[in-house]
Amino acid sequence: MIITIDGPAGTGKSTCAIRLAEKINFIYFDTGALYRAICLFAINSKINIDCKDSLKKLVSRFKFQIKEINKVPHYFVNDIDVTNEIRSPQLTLQVSKFASLETVRNALKPIQYDFGKNCNSIFDGRDLGTAIFPEADIKFFLTASSYIRAERRHQELITKFPDKRVTFEQTLSDINQRDYQDSTRTCAPLKKAHDAIEIDTTTKTIEEVVGLMEKYYIEVITHKTKGK
Numbered sequence: 512m513i514i515t516i517d518g519p520a521g522t523g524k525s526t527c528a529i530r531l532a533e534k535i536n537f538i539y540f541d542t543g544a545l546y547r548a549i550c551l552f553a554i555n556s557k558i559n560i561d562c563k564d565s566l567k568k569l570v571s572r573f574k575f576q577i578k579e580i581n582k583v584p585h586y587f588v589n590d591i592d593v594t595n596e597i598r599s600p601q602l603t604l605q606v607s608k609f610a611s612l613e614t615v616r617n618a619l620k621p622i623q624y625d626f627g628k629n630c631n632s633i634f635d636g637r638d639l640g641t642a643i644f645p646e647a648d649i650k651f652f653l654t655a656s657s658y659i660r661a662e663r664r665h666q667e668l669i670t671k672f673p674d675k676r677v678t679f680e681q682t683l684s685d686i687n688q689r690d691y692q693d694s695t696r697t698c699a700p701l702k703k704a705h706d707a708i709e710i711d712t713t714t715k716t717i718e719e720v721v722g723l724m725e726k727y728y729i730e731v732i733t734h735k736t737k738g739k
């Protein structure tokens with residue numbers, strides 16, 4: 512079974528996906544980490560992303576792995592642990608542009624398909640319910656006001672990167688810019704799948720959102736079992 516959770520940054524996708532996966536014993540895949548990882552790889556490789564040939568060579572050399580260390584997922588690019596680096600504010604600013612490239616999106620598809628093969632999994636990102644798994648069993652689309660999303664992201668950033676002195680205003684402006692880039696790109700833009708369940712998380716706690724998701728999951732499972 513595949514569950515997809517899409518939506519803009521700061522809506523609580525990852526936190527809710529992790530909690531739901533723990534509760535219903537599914538495997539969780541944060542596809543944002545994949546886009547961040549390939550973006551970092553491109554920056555470190557110093558390639559010109561406007562050159563199609565360089566980009567093709569780059570994606571062919573990209574090897575991505577997830578390993579659990581002390582129950583925390585760690586992300587590896589060609590055997591180097593990039594878990595912390597991919598969350599830096601500088602990288603966050605650049606990843607949207609990179610994620611809009613068709614060559615990149617196409618190269619990352621098989622990695623996502625492989626992960627979803629033969630296991631019950633929850634994927635979170637922007638295009639899971641529309642482009643990657645249009646046949647997913649359950650699709651959620653999370654929303655929240657940009658102000659509250661920026662507040663959540665800002666808290667996260669000052670905790671993780673206290674020396675970077677990121678302001679709330681900067682975080683809000685970055686979130687708005689990223690939303691715009693993610694939802695207006697031509698290739699697999701951020702949008703709600705027609706059959707996705709929309710949850711506005713602005714005034715909800717994580718427990719409330721996860722509770723709603725679990726309730727829906729149980730309804731689907733019950734319905735499937737009765738249909739057999």
Ligand code: DC
Pocket residue numbers: 520542543544546547606607610611635636637638639689693
């Ligand atoms: O969810 P996140 O902030 O870690 O995502 C990082 C970037 O990757 C963001 O700009 C959107 C992009 N992304 C995407 O285009 N498609 C996905 N499935 C996941 C993320």
